[in-house]
Amino acid sequence: MKIEIMDTTLRDGEQTPGIAFTQNEKLNIAKILLDEIRVDRVEVGSARISAGEKAAVTMIADWASRAGVLDRVEVLGFVDKKNSVDWIDGCGVRVINLLSKGSLRHVTSQLRKTPEEHIRDVRDTVEYAVSKGLRVNIYLEDWSNGMKDSRAYVTQLMDAFSDLPVTRFMLPDTLGILTPDLTGEYVRYMLEHWPDKHFDFHAHNDYDLAVANTLAAVKSGVHGIHATVNGLGERTGNATLSSVVSVLADHFPEAETNVVETGLNKISRIVEAFSGIRIPANKPIVGDNVFTQTCGVHADGDSKDGLYFNALAPERFGRMRKYALGKTSGKASVAKNLEELGIVLDKDSLARVTARIVEMGDLKENVTTDELPYIISDVLGNDSGREDRITLRNFYLCKAKELHPTASLSIEIDGKVYEDTETGDGQYDAFMKALKKVYTRCGKTLPDLIDYVVSIPPGGQTSALVETVITWRNGTEFKTRGLDPDQTASAIKATMKMLNRMEYDAAGE
Numbered sequence: 001m002k003i004e005i006m007d008t009t010l011r012d013g014e015q016t017p018g019i020a021f022t023q024n025e026k027l028n029i030a031k032i033l034l035d036e037i038r039v040d041r042v043e044v045g046s047a048r049i050s051a052g053e054k055a056a057v058t059m060i061a062d063w064a065s066r067a068g069v070l071d072r073v074e075v076l077g078f079v080d081k082k083n084s085v086d087w088i089d090g091c092g093v094r095v096i097n098l099l100s101k102g103s104l105r106h107v108t109s110q111l112r113k114t115p116e117e118h119i120r121d122v123r124d125t126v127e128y129a130v131s132k133g134l135r136v137n138i139y140l141e142d143w144s145n146g147m148k149d150s151r152a153y154v155t156q157l158m159d160a161f162s163d164l165p166v167t168r169f170m171l172p173d174t175l176g177i178l179t180p181d182l183t184g185e186y187v188r189y190m191l192e193h194w195p196d197k198h199f200d201f202h203a204h205n206d207y208d209l210a211v212a213n214t215l216a217a218v219k220s221g222v223h224g225i226h227a228t229v230n231g232l233g234e235r236t237g238n239a240t241l242s243s244v245v246s247v248l249a250d251h252f253p254e255a256e257t258n259v260v261e262t263g264l265n266k267i268s269r270i271v272e273a274f275s276g277i278r279i280p281a282n283k284p285i286v287g288d289n290v291f292t293q294t295c296g297v298h299a300d301g302d303s304k305d306g307l308y309f310n311a312l313a314p315e316r317f318g319r320m321r322k323y324a325l326g327k328t329s330g331k332a333s334v335a336k337n338l339e340e341l342g343i344v345l346d347k348d349s350l351a352r353v354t355a356r357i358v359e360m361g362d363l364k365e366n367v368t369t370d371e372l373p374y375i376i377s378d379v380l381g382n383d384s385g386r387e388d389r390i391t392l393r394n395f396y397l398c399k400a401k402e403l404h405p406t407a408s409l410s411i412e413i414d415g416k417v418y419e420d421t422e423t424g425d426g427q428y429d430a431f432m433k434a435l436k437k438v439y440t441r442c443g444k445t446l447p448d449l450i451d452y453v454v455s456i457p458p459g460g461q462t463s464a465l466v467e468t469v470i471t472w473r474n475g476t477e478f479k480t481r482g483l484d485p486d487q488t489a490s491a492i493k494a495t496m497k498m499l500n501r502m503e504y505d506a507a508g509e
Contacts, residue, residue: 003248003255004224006200007033007241008043009271011076013232016277023056025274029229030060032270034069036263039241040224043097046076047084054091061092070094074137077129079121085129095135097170098125102140102157104150115153119160126164137168139202144173147186158194168198168224173213176206176236180216187220200224203239205231210239215247218255229271230279230286242268242285242317250311262318285317345376375465375483389503392496393417397427397488407431413442427488435495447474447498454487466490472498474505 010026013019021029026044033039045057057075064070074095077084088096100122101107107118122138129136138161140146146154158169171190173183183201190199201217203210203226214225231240242264248255268286272279281288290312345353353376393410404423407430411418418438424430432449439446451471456464468482468490480501482493 001254001256003218003222003257004040004200005241005245005257005259006041006043006074006224006226007037007039007228008202008226008238009033009228009232009241011043011045012202012226012234012238013228013230013271013275014045015234016232016237016275019232019275019277021056021274023052023059026056027059027063029267029271029274030073031063032263032267033229034064034072035067036260037241037267038258038260040258041072041074041095043074043076043226044093047078047087047096048080054087057088057091057093065092071135076139077125079118079125081125082128085125085132085134089132089134094133095137095167096129097137097139098122098129099139099141100157102143102154102172102174103146104153105145106142107153115156119157122161123164126161126166130165136164136166137170137200138166139170139172141172142174143171144178144182144186145175147189148177148182151189155193158190158197162194162197166197168200169194170200170202170224170226171217171222172202173204173210174202176204176210178203178213179207179209180212183213183216184220187217187222191221198223200226202226204233205236205238208236210237211243211247214239214244215252218248219252229267230275230277230283232271232275232277240284246285246312246316261316265317265319285312349376388496388500389414390496390499392492395431395492397431399427405430407434409434409438411435411438413438413444418442428491431488431492432495447472447502450477452491454490468494470494470498474502 010021010029014021030042030044033042044060045053061070061073064073070092071094073093074097075088075091075093077088077096077098079098079100084098085096101111101118104115107113107115111118113121126136126138140154140157143154161169169190171187178186183203187199187201190197199222201214201222201224203213203217205211210231214227218225225244226238227241227244228238229241231237231243241259245257245259245261245264248257249261265286268279279286279288282290284290356375391412393412395407395409398406404425405427406421406423407427408421409419409431418441420434420437422430422433422437424433432446436446449470450473451469453469455467455469465483465485466487468487469479470482470491471477471479478498478501480494480497482490482495482497484490484493
């Protein structure tokens with residue numbers, strides 16, 4: 001059972017509030033959809049919208065003609081005498097998707113015409129389009145409400161159009177009112193009464209049922225379906241292309257499509273960039289989180305027998321499975337990420353690194369795989385495993401415009417608590433000056449700071465961990481590392497490791 005897929009990202013998807021694709025963006029989206037994703041058809045614009053729309057549609061038509069795919073490019077047109085037909089013909093497009101009224105209320109309230117008058121207008125437009133060499137598809141706008149409230153009118157409309165040279169009749173749930181049960185009932189009615197006609201189903205997502213309704217339409221025998229990349233569209237959008245394709249493949253394999261699944265993530269990211277509408281992290285198939293396991297129990301099950309895998313293998317969509325690191329991580333999650341980096345740790349080291357990640361997860365949203373080497377270095381290096389002899393009980397940093405930064409600290413040395421405050425050229429400088437005052441009172445000296453290097457993992461964002469490596473000289477040179485999402489706190493952690501190392505060195509340990 002072959003199902004045609006028509007992508008309407010460049011027409012209905014562009015009706016998303018705030019979206020207006022440029023000419024080149026439209027051309028590139030159309031190219032990828034037809035060449036790489038291999039949808040059957042693309043609806044690339046609406047007639048008579050603007051000069052820019054005409055230029056974009058003309059550009060797409062010119063490319064499609066040279067590429068031999070012009071018959072797969074379509075434009076929405078209106079029942080406006082000859083105007084839309086001439087506009088579309090002038091762009092070089094050969095298929096018009098004519099917008100008729102599929103409910104009695106739309107005819108009488110919006111057009112203020114009788115059904116007979118509207119039927120006559122549609123017939124005239126179809127005949128003129130055909131005379132210009134265009135192929136015609138007809139949208140029955142608000143068809144779902146027409147079926148619910150004025151089924152006799154829908155029947156009258158279809159009977160009147162049955163003898164017209166129309167390639168496809170397209171059934172929109174314009175206001176997203178349908179449920180899967182109603183979708184199936186209404187689609188079957190159309191197929192039973194006009195079995196020789198080709199029907200497309202066009203879902204909207206007002207009740208978050210667009211994909212479910214599309215599946216129901218296919219199971220009921222519809223011949224084609226409409227979708228948009230990332231579910232863009234009027235109000236809450238349309239059925240999402242990636243979701244529709246995967247749902248059909250896994251839940252109704254009798255439905256065959258031409259779509260290449262491995263390209264779906266690519267086109268989603270491109271449309272995300274061009275539209276400025278971010279893909280939610282939890283969006284199925286293309287969201288950042290969909291192939292990411294967070295719970296350590298899941299990672300353990302996957303390691304043993306793929307217990308938490310389902311049919312949605314990330315490789316199908318050109319993606320990879322990941323294991324998030326955070327407070328719910330177990331050793332299996334960490335091990336999975338280490339495996340990706342090619343790092344092997346012994347059992348004790350793995351437990352210590354996992355404990356640190358869980359601790360950080362309580363304070364930070366997540367830990368990335370790229371940050372793991374930094375954490376390993378922080379946990380397993382720098383004299384890890386020895387009890388601190390000097391403890392920083394608290395500190396406070398302040399930076400205000402046109403005032404020197406201030407640092408206050410409370411530190412415990414040899415069982416006694418010291419507090420001090422100082423200003424400096426920077427927050428860390430102020431901290432070190434306050435620390436030096438405390439050390440002077442204790443009769444202790446600080447080593448010289450030789451070098452100070454700050455880095456974040458590749459691709460790190462504003463929430464990324466910061467690693468600070470400080471080189472000290474106290475007769476000999478040595479380094480200590482600090483790790484924290486805050487740069488100054490990272491440097492302070494490296495400093496505290498230095499203080500404790502000096503204590504152990506002084507004690508000959």
